[in-house]
Amino acid sequence: MSQLTARQLDILSLIHHWMRTEGRPPTRSEIAAAFGFKSPNSAEQHLKALERKGALTLSPGRSRGIQLDEQALLSLQMESPPPVSPLNLPVIGRVAAGMPILAQEHIDMFYQVDPHLFRPAANYLLRVQGQSMRDAGILSHDLLAVHQTHRVNQGQIVVVRIEEEVTVKRFHGINDNHLHLSPDNPEFDPMVLDLSRQQVVIEGVVVGVIRNYTETS
Template sequence: MIKLTARQEQILNLIRDAIINTGFPPTRAEIARELGFRSVNAAEEHLQALARKGAIEISPGTSRGIRLIKSATELANERDSRQLVLPHPALMQLSLPLIGRVAAGSPILALEHVEATYQVDPSLFSAKPDYLLKVRGMSMRDAGIIDGDLLAVKKSDNARNGQIVVARLGDDVTVKRYHKSDDLIELLPENADFKPIRIDPERDDFSLEGLAVGLLRSWN
């Protein structure tokens, strides 16, 4: 059994709650803000300690690259099973289409939108994605999502408040944080330079395309 300090337990619960509620682990800045740390370095030190104890994995090359680890008993059972039948590494990868610019009015997964196909590790994501979407613009910068990132998206036509979604509004496809109250839907940016988009679902041409479940970033 992993022995954690009270503060490490607190951070682990914060990570778990963030993944359940939004589909994403928190950023270092969000952890620091939530727990009252003076700098993100303190959050990073706690995350590294959790990684050393085997409670989480930190994935290099991915934004918000924190993954929860199963219990020691579960891991041991999986290890024993793998010793009996070891799948080929290629079979453990997801094959995901990369969607570039989406033409107005056409399905997001139309063949003409597919720029490439990526083989990726499914453990990087909070849920199994259906495709990768190339992010354009900086409206979600403060959520750790920037221009050129590859957003992993699970197809869905509904969302909970606070989740990051891919939405279609008229001829545009956008990535924003979702919030619904009464008869109003708001698509909220994570950058003070951008304004919220307010939608009347009865009048506006609006639909949800999917939920963000992870992010890949190229450091080249």
Template sequence: MATKLTERQQQILDIIRSEIQRTGFPPTRAEIARSLGFKSANAAEDHLKALARKGAIELTAGASRGIRLVGEPAASAPPPSPSLLEQLLLPIVGRVAAGSPILAAEHVEREIGVEPALFSQTPDYLLRVRGLSMRDAGILDGDLLAVKKTAEARNGQIVVARIGDEVTVKRLSKSGSQIQLLPENPDFSPILVSAGDDFSLEGIAVGLIRTTPLH
């Protein structure tokens, strides 16, 4: 990197790198602000813009986690192939009917082309977020959550999970054999997964596309 970073900018860069390695997902401005004791996310935004000007990161307008490290491959991402140099065509999944596969034809609203560089790993589909249970992670009602299909996830990752007849987006918390699905909004309660519950992981979140402007 040609331009020297300030100590604070290097701290923020380290936080971004660490969060991508830990969850596969860049932090939000609010998460960076909390980590460094800033009073508002605007202070984090100012530092991010400075990092972008210095060529350390790239910022994507309209994506709450639209931060990409420059000159480093995304964590766990496969090497780019010629097909990834073009836009990805991803289905948008709306409401999921009880007991039906997420990618069943009746759930797909349409397909859209997106830039692969927006995501930490290549997603399989975009899930339209319902409700505000993940508000404090920067995931809002109506946003499109980029999801990579997998039945395995690490502790702390944001996941799409099926419990009973419901499909939900939450942060995964594993302690021994106990699994909890944690909201990112104090108005919502954690979901404790019991041994007898019909529970499965449908995928992990690898990015976000904001569909409405932040106020």
């Protein structure tokens, strides 16, 4: 394996971290978001450079088709502690209908965080509007760390896209094709969504909160 640059080592460390914590490698979009690249194509170019140096193998046509070379994997496992670069998580503001939540148009800025701060790993930060989750310690203007997944458990706080809106609520399951959500504030009503009539997507689960006290005071 050829000698790697510091950035290439950081990318390998990120891939290794994902494989240990998520059981799968990141996509090009997730790598781009972590390092603040302008597009997934930039991540692809870095991956191809790593492949040319023998550090990994790419599987064409597969978004997560990344396999670390045994020598690269061994060197990463032997590092104690491994070098850790801060993640550049995208901060999501308003979300347009019909577009992926991590579309470039939705990203207001990037925010650097320690990659070990949230478990499971956060994929993006969502800016909170409103007080419906006040009693869960989530206030307006907070940044919610969100782990992107469609699989959530009873009682978890989730990010849900409903038609053209994105809301944060507590998940209470799906019964008779109806999704049940509740606020953590008695001033707001629970939500029951008819999945046969409304376009509803669970975008992720909340894994942490970042607060700027100058905005909430």
